[in-house]
Amino acid sequence: MDKQQPARDLSKNDTEPKVVRLTPAASEMEFQQLVRRMLELLGEEPERDGLARTPARVESAFRWLTRGYNDSVPDIVREAIFEEPHDSMIMVRDIEVYSMCEHHLLPFFGKAHVAYLPNGKIVGLSKIPRVVDVFARRLQLQERLTDQVADALVEVLEPRGVGVVIEAYHLCMMMRGVEKQHSKTVTSALRGSFLDDKTRDEFLRLAHGGSWLE
Numbered sequence: 001m002d003k004q005q006p007a008r009d010l011s012k013n014d015t016e017p018k019v020v021r022l023t024p025a026a027s028e029m030e031f032q033q034l035v036r037r038m039l040e041l042l043g044e045e046p047e048r049d050g051l052a053r054t055p056a057r058v059e060s061a062f063r064w065l066t067r068g069y070n071d072s073v074p075d076i077v078r079e080a081i082f083e084e085p086h087d088s089m090i091m092v093r094d095i096e097v098y099s100m101c102e103h104h105l106l107p108f109f110g111k112a113h114v115a116y117l118p119n120g121k122i123v124g125l126s127k128i129p130r131v132v133d134v135f136a137r138r139l140q141l142q143e144r145l146t147d148q149v150a151d152a153l154v155e156v157l158e159p160r161g162v163g164v165v166i167e168a169y170h171l172c173m174m175m176r177g178v179e180k181q182h183s184k185t186v187t188s189a190l191r192g193s194f195l196d197d198k199t200r201d202e203f204l205r206l207a208h209g210g211s212w213l214e
């Protein structure tokens, strides 16, 4: 059932009607009980040696893999935005991306290439991978992840333009029925001046290391 739902904006902890609010200890315990039950329903024996600690491990792994819900881009870049007249394209290539497909709760992973044309403000380069992580460490769709990174940079840098390309392998495709083990999904988001032919071409050429047209 991959029926598309309108995306909730989980960056805001505001008026969501159904957010579960438990104490951390109660939430941890309930999560672990659900994992134990899932193991039973899969025909396993949750009490056997190898699985006894699995619910606790799964719970802590999922907290880690979705920790981006607690992060915000303005907080991350706040101290690292500088006034600077540089006006050529700035690009960070080959940013490692690890995320979780929201349809199957299975990983997808690959690389992001992020570029922008500044308009008086630049951001410390090390912050760009962290911006990617804010959104990658949530339950995601690759398309939405790509858009969110682009839109966040537009918001905090007010640049002339932004381009984001993500190339990723999805375990839900690679391991399930279809087993298309080598198919890679490529998504892009272009904003502002990156919609102009010349800038777009320069960006895509840099992003794909010259392989875009091959």
Ligand SMILES: [Zn+2]
Pocket: 101, 102, 103, 104, 105, 106, 170, 172, 173
């Ligand atoms: Zn999937």
